[in-house]
Amino acid sequence: MSELFPLTVQGAKVQRRGKVLLGPVDLTLEGQGVTVVIGPNGAGKTSLLKMLHGIVRLSAGKVTWACGQTEAQRRQGFVFQAPVMLRRTVLENLTYPLQLANMAKPEAMARAKDWTQRIGLGDAQTRQATVLSGGERQKLALARALIRDPDVLFLDEPCASLDGRAMREIEEILQAAAKSGTRIIMSTHDMGQARRLATEVIFILRGKVHEFAQAGAFFNSAQTVQAREFLNGDIVE
Ligand SMILES: Nc1ncnc2c1ncn2[C@@H]1O[C@H](COP(=O)(O)OP(=O)(O)OP(=O)(O)O)[C@@H](O)[C@H]1O
Numbered sequence: 001m002s003e004l005f006p007l008t009v010q011g012a013k014v015q016r017r018g019k020v021l022l023g024p025v026d027l028t029l030e031g032q033g034v035t036v037v038i039g040p041n042g043a044g045k046t047s048l049l050k051m052l053h054g055i056v057r058l059s060a061g062k063v064t065w066a067c068g069q070t071e072a073q074r075r076q077g078f079v080f081q082a083p084v085m086l087r088r089t090v091l092e093n094l095t096y097p098l099q100l101a102n103m104a105k106p107e108a109m110a111r112a113k114d115w116t117q118r119i120g121l122g123d124a125q126t127r128q129a130t131v132l133s134g135g136e137r138q139k140l141a142l143a144r145a146l147i148r149d150p151d152v153l154f155l156d157e158p159c160a161s162l163d164g165r166a167m168r169e170i171e172e173i174l175q176a177a178a179k180s181g182t183r184i185i186m187s188t189h190d191m192g193q194a195r196r197l198a199t200e201v202i203f204i205l206r207g208k209v210h211e212f213a214q215a216g217a218f219f220n221s222a223q224t225v226q227a228r229e230f231l232n233g234d235i236v237e
Pocket of ligand 1: 039043044045189
């Protein structure tokens with residue numbers, strides 16, 4: 001399989017009705033680790049993830065994967081902030097992406113069952129996904145993305161409004177995925193989570209990449225006043 005990274009972003013801009021929402025962004029991401037995107041509400045975190053994933057129209061610039069766009073697209077997953085579940089059972093939600101990828105039914109079923117165990121929904125295999133709790137839903141969405149073994153997984157606020165236990169379970173799944181080689185690029189508004197998971201940080205402010213650094217360096221000695229204020233919990237606009 002060809003190399004997916006580096007992912008290179010050059011002068012990329014997202015514009016809506018004449019207003020620049022994001023950019024210009026210049027960024028190079030390498031193939032290891034967990035990249036956490038942080039910044040104030042409305043700063044452009046979701047837009048950046050969508051830009052990298054290739055699901056927003058650019059008004060300028062380009063986003064380039066080492067292996068080319070078509071192959072890169074196939075090797076990525078994306079978990080949205082409020083994932084939509086199929087009106088089917090937990091198991092069917094997990095087998096569906098595998099069937100789309102033409103996996104034989106017995107293997108798809110075995111993998112789906114295995115994932116229900118891993119996410120603590122082993123007893124809920126035949127429950128309708130639409131009646132799951134917020135945390136269960138989020139875990140199912142994560143499993144549905146990971147079940148296809150993506151090389152890169154984008155997640156937009158995977159733990160928004162979840163309690164501590166659900167958050168811990170999701171972080172454990174993410175850490176296991178990262179350990180087994182899945183490249184994770186995610187946003188969070190939770191600085192504790194950012195510190196626990198990040199190996200590198202992108203700090204976004206007013207639609208621009210304000211700071212991009214290794215996690216240790218960023219949390220210990222952020223370079224810009226705004227990043228330091230944000231880490232202090234001050235209001236940064
Ligand atoms: N489709 C759209 N049309 C117009 N404006 C948009 C659109 N999508 C996003 N925006 C605006 O672009 C800016 C960036 O939004 P984005 O969702 O990327 O920010 P965010 O950092 O993820 O915010 P939050 O932390 O609140 O989720 C915001 O001002 C938002 O209102």
